[in-house]
Amino acid sequence: MNRELLKFLAFSAMVLAAPLYFKGGYLMNVLVFVGIYTMLAIGLNLLLGYAGQISLGHAGFFGMGAYLSGVLTATYAWNPWLAMPLAAAVVGVVAFLIGLPILKLKGHYLAMATLGLGIIIYIVFNETIDLTGGPSGLSGIPYLELGGITFDSDVKSYYLVWSFALLVILFAVNLANSRVGRALRAVHDSEVAARVMGVNARLLKVQIFTLSAVICSLAGSLYAHTMTFIAPASFGFNFSVELLTMVVIGGLGSVYGSFLGAALLTLLPEFLRAAQDYDIIIYGALLMLMVMFMPGGLVRGIPDFFKMVIKGRRGAGNA
């Protein structure tokens, strides 16, 4: 557990120091997104990587958080700090009630059910035009404010979003190493065996689904308040798949892996701009290569790669 704490402190220091290195600039804006996506990927990873339950609808919970916060603050002039927990609570209740029946499903069937859920939520965003503004989006969402500071610049948003992201990381690491984390991995491996050990697998799955949705909702609220404009297109099926890719590429069942996945999938397109029209092809090819050669995700693939390089050098030196 001490090692985990050290890891967390080192990571926090890196996060807090990053703006000094980048000195504002365009990349800061991208790093705000990395923070939001890290929260989302961790949320999904708790469900997928630890408990072994797939969801193709998590963009929906992200969107619900964003829209609940957005509508309450922009249309009804609520205090954003009040809207955010309320949104999370509503999303939590919805996820719990939906999770009860659909988490009885397994594998492909669960994938289909959550896919349907995501699509339904997306349609609601699009069609309830009076409330959400429909396809043209919802604007005029206020920035968050705290003690006289308005989080309206990239650097300020960065610290805001990453404070939340770090809390989520700390929470997730603790959860993963607790008795509950053990039970989640047990359910993942063999549900029957977990049940005869006294784990209420059905309830535990619904609980982790709910928790995962709540984390996504928080990320959604932050997204709404840092962007100040939201539109349904950000919360569609494509984004659910992108989230899933982040989790898998980063490393299933690893909290820091989720950060790596989120960072890579957000930064890579920015760097690939240089390749102009070919960026999408290179992006796809890189993802394929990573899945083929790093089946454990970046979090296990990168250390393995360096070990291989070091070994190779030593081998060459000896010969």
Add this chain to the structure above:
Amino acid sequence: MLRLKNINTCYGKVQALKNISLHLAEGEIVTLIGANGAGKTTILNTISGVTPAAAGEVVFSKQQVASFPPDQIVKLGISQVPEGRQVFKPLSVEDNLELGAYLRYRSREGKSAIHADLERMYTLFPRLKERRKQLAGTMSGGEQQMLAIGRALMAKPKLLLLDEPSMGLAPLVVQEIFRVLNQLRSESGVTILLVEQNAKAALKLADRGYVLETGKVILEGSANELMENAEVKRAYLGKDKKEIWER
């Protein structure tokens, strides 16, 4: 301590158990023997709540428990070692053992009691101590079986349901496992319901036994009686019974 009365259990439309009645007294080791598909595992799963009975009564410590979910059953003090071991392969040996005590973390006894039991398991199975940080899936079948038993004992059960602990193991390892079960009985007095294919080893250990065939109890008696029963000898003990075989 445990009594099953007219239990009927079905998988879909297939009835696996037909009016099963049996009982265990405190401190007893009782074995269920029978061919594949006789319903031995189903009886254990019915008791532990994994496949609830369609009809009939399960009474444990004077309580009706037939409709209880598995976690409630564990809480009452019944722990199952599932068929084929089913250890959690991606988890370490120690994590597996601690999972066995899952429900105890919420009780009042506290972590030190769980820790003491962990050490007790390591004395009972020294191999597990050597491998405490190793992933359970990388161990041999025998070691996994020991882990599965240790994991079930971590719940501090009054009644242990053991499903084919000898399955797929080398004879020497089987001997070791049965030696430990014997030790458990003399040391902690835990009650055991043992399902076995290896009828000889099971009857040697057990006080009493039931013989099952296609979902029904066809014979019951003390282990000695069953061991001497001509039908049991012919069907389940086999060896050296050529004269009966070829009659």
